[in-house]
Amino acid sequence: MTKSRNDEAITMQSVAIAAGVSPMTVSNTFRYPERVQEETRRRVLTIAAELGYVPNHAAGNLASGQSRVIGAVIPSIKNSSFYNYVRGMQDRVASQGYQLILKLADTVSQEAAAIRTFVGLRVAGVALVGDEHEVDALTLLRKTGVPVVESWVYNNPFDMAVGYSTADATHAITSLLIEAGRQRIGFVGYDGDVSRRYTERVPVFRRCVESAGLDSHRIVLVDQADGFSAGAKALEGLCAIDPDIDAIVCPTDIVAAGVLFECGRRGWKVPDRLAVAGWGDYEIASEITPGITTIQPHSYEMGQRAMTLIVERASGIDRRGVSHDTGFQVVRRESV
């Protein structure tokens, strides 16, 4: 029961009457304060505050065709992987007078639904994660012309993109293990319907170890939904392939932590018996003992850049086709 039509809802009209000015002056006070004389503006703002007036965004959006709300679709908040990304978006957006709203979507079809909601809301822009989306959703975005930025990827942007190279990062972390003298390196990937950001790591890993003259058959896939316990499963699987495995590349720090827990159970010393590499630089990576050597994507910066691109587009700058590489860092800790 949002409010029946002829409630005494506080509208711009009522503020105008109370302040003895025209509705347009109230509108200007909020949207273009500099167009209104100091004194008038102050009076309007005071009255508006007294009355508890909040501009009806729906009406404003409709009249102006513009919106100061940006929508972001986030795959999951199960772990902290997107925490800094969201913080980055939020911080940047706030400093520009925009608002960020979020929708969670675990699957592409949920993502499509989220996109539809955002488009229905006529947001100023949409931020997506990854480059795998439902065709219908993309068609819709293209047709409506909403600015779209894809994050965590940076090739072939649909519209705009901000990310880093998964391939380069995979290469970097694998090379680190090789340089550390490991000979029997295993790789843990994700199973099932998982994003390309994960699947494209396998061939890179293969090439990398092979070019160092090592075997690349120590590969096992686990279920993304398993969280920490995937670590235990992965280690089991890899031991079945090679009981003398001496290093593991994990898809996330969560799996890496799971591997560490399992090593604890087995009484394996890390990194002496087994070197473990993670991905994502989650909080746990630095807190657990031993600390996890991992890939740190610059997610905060990524979030900021994403919003910058959208805000720029919203203010008329053409940024179509732009893609930013925000890079990554290998953070070395005791686990390798």
Added chain:
Amino acid sequence: MTKSRNDEAITMQSVAIAAGVSPMTVSNTFRYPERVQEETRRRVLTIAAELGYVPNHAAGNLASGQSRVIGAVIPSIKNSSFYNYVRGMQDRVASQGYQLILKLADTVSQEAAAIRTFVGLRVAGVALVGDEHEVDALTLLRKTGVPVVESWVYNNPFDMAVGYSTADATHAITSLLIEAGRQRIGFVGYDGDVSRRYTERVPVFRRCVESAGLDSHRIVLVDQADGFSAGAKALEGLCAIDPDIDAIVCPTDIVAAGVLFECGRRGWKVPDRLAVAGWGDYEIASEITPGITTIQPHSYEMGQRAMTLIVERASGIDRRGVSHDTGFQVVRRESV
């Protein structure tokens, strides 16, 4: 540049023309399908899909004074504490034809800003966490009459509430340690500007241990922002008070895990040397070795209930003042 005014934007009008019906029929097709004849409806839907038409929510909201979007304010996504809560909200809302949008807010003033955004968007309802809010925000909510549900608390609802008793849970977990024969029980609380859901645990803990004839001076406060590392600090602090401490009640599973990590570093056996209790039943609680004994709030159910209340209110049922207790469970694992 959302879209200039006289673009060939796909509107209800254009769908109506293309389908050879009046705009009202298109409107009805989307809002009240049963009012439209099977064949007409199908034709309209086909054309709408072909044209990539998405109803303008802003316009609809303005015209009807109703909205099918619900806003939820979430304190943080740094860890998984709100994961199930959000899932519960999302699932329930989806099955009712509503949409959930999220805003993150770490502080009450950020929360107030989020509330203002939601009110500006004229959402159908607002879900908040906790019962500590900015006065202005509450005034605004009261004035506009938006349905509001507070979660994780269930006393004195501002409008409606869903939660469980922090006091009872504190009592339950402390009693468990006492029954397990622990004599020197320590308590870890959060420092600084932290929600009452945490601070109100201290006196309950005190009373609980005292009524068992034990000392209640082993209390230390840590910084909420510290994550896992708060565990190490907490253990240090408590050892300074009593080096022979034999049990710890932690504010979250994150801190409990941090304590376990620190025990690992010190070579302390858990639970032999020290029993550790957490709170929240985060994923890590069941995955780490030893598993953490913890409080499991029924967050998924809480999210569902919260949305049910809002949807009911939106459909006219008076639920003002209602508060649901969704309870909690003590999950016993090896750490105690």
Added chain:
DNA sequence: TCCATCTTTTGTAGCGCTACAATATTCTGC
């Protein structure tokens, strides 16, 4: 004093949609 210029304020029209009432169409039963 008057006109040109600048600043501030105000009507007007319409954004895209839906409530409501009115009209058109189809279906009953006799």
Added chain:
DNA sequence: GCAGAATATTGTAGCGCTACAAAAGATGGA
């Protein structure tokens, strides 16, 4: 075949706001 009911469709008006253009005041130089 027709009145009367039930179903399906359609005008009309207006939600609260803003773009735009027009009007009103203020300022200043000749």
